[in-house]
Amino acid sequence: MRSGVSLSERSFTFVLWLVALAFAGFLIGLGSLVVGDLPEVEHRYTLEQFLDPGKSEATTTALKQVRRARNDTQAQTDQVQLALDAARAASAAARETFANWLKTRDSTQRVDQDPDLIARTRQLDALKAAERSVEEKLEGLAQADLGLAQTEAALMADDSAQRGEAQESLQASQRTQELRVFGYRLAVTLPLLVLAGWLLLKRRKTRNWPFVWGFALAAAFAFFVELVPYLPSYGGYVHYGVGVVVTLVAGRAAINALYAYRERQRMAEARPDVERRTEIATDQALLRLAKKVCPGCERPVDMASPDANFCPHCGIGLFERCPTCAHRKSTFERFCSACGSRAREAAAIQA
Incomplete structure (x- = not known):
């Protein structure tokens, strides 16, 4: 009859399990840093890298010029608007003065004031003409701004089309890069999982079993937990596919172990007491x-x-x-x- 496990041996076993968990914890921390930093091996793409330098620069320069011209036109428009307001005010004041003068003339019926009437009428016409000239200048500025706005809209549409094409190229390159980075992560974590399975099968009963179990726990955590935040849309197929394979292998091993246990029990029951x-x-x-x-x-x-x-x-x-x-x-x-x-x-x- 084999001797039982002493209390001291149980204590040592408990300590060794703590060693296994500590080893697994440090490996998990190290693995998370490695898995998280793997994208650094690839350079980051930007939208500007996929724009046609010649066309993009020309469009950008033209847009700057058009916007500068629109700003200048707006400043001139503001000045002309002030001038128009002043001309209208002067014209309105002159009309009011002329109306009062007419009332006075009608009251006195003085014929000698007819030359003055003609002069005052000509003065009003001149003010109105000046007001109309300012209005025409303001209309010209509005027409020029409209043309600049249409040019700006066309340039913006061209720039948007260029950026749309560049965005498609950027997304395609990012998807390819994402696939490569996922391959890097998978190349690190999957062999660790396979090695952990082999160690559990072949080395779990050796004197270094705490390190075997610690490594196995760390490898399983790295593949099934740490890899999750970095999985692309198609990565779930790999993740769950490996999980299915591991489950099938573990389940098959458990089934074989059960039948082997039953066979051992049957043979043991036939042996002497x-x-x-x-x-x-x-x-x-x-x-x-x-x-x-x-x-x-x-x-x-x-x-x-x-x-x-x-x-x-x-x-x-x-x-x-x-x-x-x-x-x-x-x-x-x-x-x-x-x-x-x-x-x-x-x-x-x-x-």
Whole structure:
């Protein structure tokens, strides 16, 4: 019968699991930095890189000139508008003065004022003509601004078309770059996952098992968690596809392990009772007995019955009498808990 695991060994095992988790944590941190910095190996594309330098520069220069001309036209328009307001005010004041003068003339009926009437009328006509001249200048500026606005609209449409074509080229290049970066990340994380699976299959029972488990946890985290924020739209197919493959492999391994376990149990139940008990660790056997199941076949057993000395399912011995004090004890205990005597099988092995 194999000896059970001591308390110190359990403590060491717990510490080793902490070592495995710490190792995994540091690897996860390192992996997140590597995966996050992988895009730095590629240069960043900008829209200006995909514009035709000649056409773009010409259009930009023309737009600047047109906008500068529009600003100048607007400034002239503001000045002419002020002049027009002044001309209209002068014309309105002259008309009011002329109207008052006419009223006075009509009251006095003085014929000698007719030359003055002609002069005043000519003065009003001159003011009106000046006002009309300013209006024509303002209309000319408005017409010029309209032409500049149409030119600006055409240049902006041309610039927008150029930028639209450049944007399409930029997006195509970014998609290609995104595919390359995803390939870099996949080339880093997928081999780690494969290596972790191989280590779990081949090295998980070696003395360096904490590092094997730590590496496996870090590799699984890197592929199934850290890679998620960086997945492109098509990356989910790879991510879930690998997940399906891993699940199928793990599931198949679990199914094979289950059938292998059943076969081992069937063959073990056909072997002698003493030989079977030597392959079950004491702690494991006592733990299963405490759960009221057989340590050999793990089927339920009525532990409350004082006559339940053998498993009714597989026939393995569960309890016996101490050869020294006749105390009923588990057959998996190496020493009697009542008198401390060595069990029969342990004594025979010692002899």
